Amino acid sequence: MTDDPTRLTLAEARDALAARSLSSLDLTNAYLAAIETARPLNGFLKQTPELARAMAGKADQKLARGEGGPLEGIPLGIKDLYCTKGVTTTAGSRILENFVPTYESTVSSQLWRDGAVMLGKLNLDEFAMGSSNETSAFGPVVSPWRKPGSNASLVPGGSSGGSAAAVAARLCLGATATDTGGSIRQPAAFTGTVGIKPTYGRCSRYGIVAFASSLDQAGPIARNVRDAAILMTSMAGYDPKDATSVDLPVPRYEAAVGASVRGKIIGIPKEYRIAGMPAEIEALWHQGIEWLRDAGARIVDVSLPHTKYALPAYYIVAPAEASSNLARYDGVRYGLRVPGRDIGDMYGQTRAAGFGAEVRRRVMIGTYVLSAGYYDAYYVRAQKVRTLIKQDFETVYASGVDALLTPATPSAAFAIGEKENDPVSMYLNDVFTVTVNMAGLPGIAVPGGLSDDKLPLGLQLIGRPFEEETLFSLAAAIEQAAPKMELPEPWWAA
Numbered sequence: 001m002t003d004d005p006t007r008l009t010l011a012e013a014r015d016a017l018a019a020r021s022l023s024s025l026d027l028t029n030a031y032l033a034a035i036e037t038a039r040p041l042n043g044f045l046k047q048t049p050e051l052a053r054a055m056a057g058k059a060d061q062k063l064a065r066g067e068g069g070p071l072e073g074i075p076l077g078i079k080d081l082y083c084t085k086g087v088t089t090t091a092g093s094r095i096l097e098n099f100v101p102t103y104e105s106t107v108s109s110q111l112w113r114d115g116a117v118m119l120g121k122l123n124l125d126e127f128a129m130g131s132s133n134e135t136s137a138f139g140p141v142v143s144p145w146r147k148p149g150s151n152a153s154l155v156p157g158g159s160s161g162g163s164a165a166a167v168a169a170r171l172c173l174g175a176t177a178t179d180t181g182g183s184i185r186q187p188a189a190f191t192g193t194v195g196i197k198p199t200y201g202r203c204s205r206y207g208i209v210a211f212a213s214s215l216d217q218a219g220p221i222a223r224n225v226r227d228a229a230i231l232m233t234s235m236a237g238y239d240p241k242d243a244t245s246v247d248l249p250v251p252r253y254e255a256a257v258g259a260s261v262r263g264k265i266i267g268i269p270k271e272y273r274i275a276g277m278p279a280e281i282e283a284l285w286h287q288g289i290e291w292l293r294d295a296g297a298r299i300v301d302v303s304l305p306h307t308k309y310a311l312p313a314y315y316i317v318a319p320a321e322a323s324s325n326l327a328r329y330d331g332v333r334y335g336l337r338v339p340g341r342d343i344g345d346m347y348g349q350t351r352a353a354g355f356g357a358e359v360r361r362r363v364m365i366g367t368y369v370l371s372a373g374y375y376d377a378y379y380v381r382a383q384k385v386r387t388l389i390k391q392d393f394e395t396v397y398a399s400g401v402d403a404l405l406t407p408a409t410p411s412a413a414f415a416i417g418e419k420e421n422d423p424v425s426m427y428l429n430d431v432f433t434v435t436v437n438m439a440g441l442p443g444i445a446v447p448g449g450l451s452d453d454k455l456p457l458g459l460q461l462i463g464r465p466f467e468e469e470t471l472f473s474l475a476a477a478i479e480q481a482a483p484k485m486e487l488p489e490p491w492w493a494a
Contacts (some may be wrong), residue, residue, distance in 0.1 A: 005030045005475040010074060010173040011254075017063055017073045024056040024063070024073025028117055031075045034173050035119065037493035040234040043144045043166040045080050046088055047120040055117040057134040062115065068299065069232055070249040072115030077172035081128055081208040082108045082218075092136040092159075093487045095329050095336045095354025105207025106175060106239045107218045119172050123162030123474045126356045128178055128211045131429040132419065133161025135358040138418055144169035144488045147453045154455070156412040157187030157429075168487050174222040174231045181314055182433025185445035188221050189458025190406035192447045192485040194227075194228045194366060194475065195221040199466045200440035201246035202397045203241030209449060212321035213244075214315075215437045223487070225446060225476045229253035231466065248466060249463065256469035257476045260420035262296030264474065267401040271307035272432060274410070278482050281407050284448045288405055288459040291481035292474065302401060304392040307435055309385045314434040315427060316369050316382035321361075323366030329354065349493060361423065375465045390439040397464050403474055406456035407432050412451040432460060446475040447485040456485065 005027045008016065015046070032049050052075065057330040059073035083101035090096045104112075112118070125135040131157035133141040143156040143165055157167040164187035167175050177184045179197035188195030196219050203218040210216060220231035231255065238247040240311040268289060271449035273282070293299055308469035320369045331337035331350030336351050340346035409430055419426045437444040439460055443444070448459040460476060 006034050006170045009223055010299065012446055013231070014071070014074060018068060020063065024059040024117060025053060027073065028052050028075045028119070028200070031119055031172060035492065036061055038171055038479045039116070040492045041144060041165055041169060042139050043123055043162045043169065043171060044077070044120045044401050045090060045092070045123050045138055045162070048087060048118055051087070052117050052119050052151055054346055059115050059236070065480070067368040069113065069115035070230070071111060073117060073134045074115070074173050075117045075119050075191035076111060077119050077163060077166045077175040078108055079120045079160055079176050081124055081178055081209045082176055083209070084108055084118070084121065086352055087121065089121065089209070090138070090223055091128070091269045092124045092138065093356070093359070094137045094353060095350070097137070097336065099335050101207070104283070106204035106241060107208070107235045110234050110237065111176070115458055116234070119342055122166055122175060122436050125159035125161065125393055126359050127209065129322065129358050129362055130158040130461055131182070131426050132313075133187070134420055137356055140397055140450060141165050142416065143413055144492065145413060145455055146488070146491065147455065151414045154180050155190065155416055157190035157413065159174060159183040160187050160195070160221060163195055163420055164188055166193070167191070167193045167223055169222050169490065169492070170487065171345055174227055176221055176235070177219055177221045179437065180211050181317060181437050182430040183352065184219045184221060185408050185433050185458070188445040190413040190456060192223050192456035192487060193223060194225050194444070194446050195219065196228050196232060196444040196471065197436060197442060197466065198232065199235060201244050202236050202442070202466065202468070204237070204245050206239055206241040212318040213325060214321060215318060217437070222452060224474060225479050226257045227253060229257050229472045233237060246466070248418040250315055251469050251471050253469060256472040259473040261292065261474050262295045263404045264470070265400055266292050266297045266299050266406045266474070267302035267396055268299060268359055269302050269304045269307065269404055269406060272406045274431060278411060280451050281410060284457050284459065285407050288448055288478060291478050292405065294481065295477040297474070300329060300401065302396045304396065304435070305391075306385060306388040306392050310435040311353040313382040313385040313389070314430070316378050316436060317386060319362040319366035320370050320379050321366070323370065328360070340426055382467040386438045389435055393439045393441060394417065394434050402464070404462040404471055406460045406462065407459040408445040412453060412455035416460055437461055441465060442471055444471045444475050448478065
C-alpha cells in the first residue's frame with residue numbers, strides 16, 4: 001500500500017479499512033492535512049475536523065467489531081447545498097452565510113448511515129447558478145489543473161466546482177454534488193474526474209437547497225467509475241419526504257463496473273455536432289466511438305431534432321423555477337436581514353445585499369417570463385419544447401438504443417475571469433448537458449483524454465430512465481480503453 005493514503009481510490013481505501021491495514025482516523029487525518037495545504041484552491045467553505053475525527057473514531061470501533069457499513073470510515077466532502085444538521089449551510093450565498101440547519105438532507109444522512117466521514121462543506125456557484133464556480137459569494141474555486149508552463153488559474157467548472165476540485169486534488173475520496181443543467185458532469189469533465197447525474201427521482205432532493213426543482217438532482221463526483229458507483233448506491237433510494245422520489249429498488253451499482261457491453265447499441269446524435277466545435281472535441285468523440293466499438297458495442301446514428309431548442313428552453317424554465325424558489329429568502333424567517341423603512345423595503349434591501357449578480361440576473365429573467373403577458377409566450381412554450389425533447393429521447397430508446405455517446409463539454413477548462421462578462425458564452429458551456437436534465441434522464445461524464453493544452457476532456461453517456469447500471473458498465477469500458485488520467489501534483493502546497 002502507498003505511504004500516502006490520499007493516493008488510494010475509494011474502493012482501495014474501503015478494502016484497506018476492512019482489512020484493518022489502515023485506520024479511518026489515520027486516513028481522515030491525512031485528508032485534513034491535505035485540505036490545510038490546499039487553501040489556495042478555495043475548495044472548502046467550512047472544514048469540520050473535530051466532527052470528522054469523531055466520526056472516524058466511531059468508524060474504527062465498528063470496523064474492529066466487524067460491523068462496518070458500505071462506506072465505513074470513508075472521508076467525503078459535501079457540497080454546501082446539502083443541509084447538514086448543526087453545520088453551516090450557505091449555498092455559496094451571503095444571504096445564508098450564518099444559516100445552521102436543524103435537520104440533515106436525506107442523501108447526506110444516508111452517507112452517514114453507511115459509515116462515511118464528513119471532512120467539511122465544499123464551495124459552489126451561488127445557489128448552484130453558474131458553470132465555472134466564479135459566482136460564489138466566498139470567492140472562486142481554483143482548479144488543481146494548470147496548463148504546462150503557465151501559472152494562470154483555471155476554473156474547475158460549476159456549479160459543483162468545489163466538489164470536482166477537491167476530488168481531483170485528492171482532498172477527499174469522493175464528494176456529493178448536484179446537477180441542474182450539467183453541474184456534475186461539466187466540472188467532472190473539466191477536472192479529469194467521474195460524475196454521474198442520476199435519473200430524476202433516483203436520489204432524494206429533501207434537504208438540498210433548491211435551484212430549479214423539476215431539474216435538480218443529487219449525484220456523486222469521484223476519481224473513477226467504480227468509486228462513483230459505490231457512492232451512488234448509498235446516495236440513491238426512495239424518500240417519502242420528497243414527492244418526486246421514485247420508489248424503486250437500488251441496485252448494487254458497483255457490480256455493473258466491468259460488466260460486458262458486447263451487443264449494447266450506442267446512439268450517436270447528429271445534432272450534437274454543433275457549429276464551431278473544436279477539432280479536439282470532435283476527435284475525442286470519434287475516439288470514444290471506437291473504444292465502445294472495440295468493446296463489442298454496436299454504433300448507430302440517431303436524431304434528436306429538438307436538441308437545438310434545449311438551451312434556450314432551459315434558460316427559461318430554470319430561472320422561472322429559481323425566481324419562485326428564491327422568493328423564500330426575504331429576511332423574515334432565516335438568513336440575512338437588512339432593516340428597511342417597511343417590510344417591502346426590507347425585502348428589497350435584504351435581497352440586494354444577499355444575492356450576487358448572477359442570482360439577481362436569473363431571478364429577474366424568471367420573474368419576467370412568469371409575469372402576466374409573458375407567461376404563455378415564454379414559460380408555457382418552453383415547457384412544450386421540453387416535452388418534445390423528452391419525446392425525442394423516448395423515440396430513440398424505443399428503437400432499441402441502450403445509451404447515447406456525446407462530448408461532455410464544448411471545450412476544456414478556461415481561465416478564471418475569461419468569461420465573467422459574457423453570460424451567453426458562459427451559458428453555452430451547458431450545451432451538451434442540459435437536454436439530460438430537461439428529459440429527466442441519467443448521464444455520466446468520464447475522462448477521455450487531454451486537450452492540446454494538456455487539460456482534461458470528458459465524454460458523456462446518456463442512458464434510459466433508471467438504467468444507471470448500463471451507464472456504469474459503458475463508462476468503465478471507456479475508462480479501461482482511455483489513457484489513464486493522472487491527476488495533478490500539488491503545486492498549491494509549495
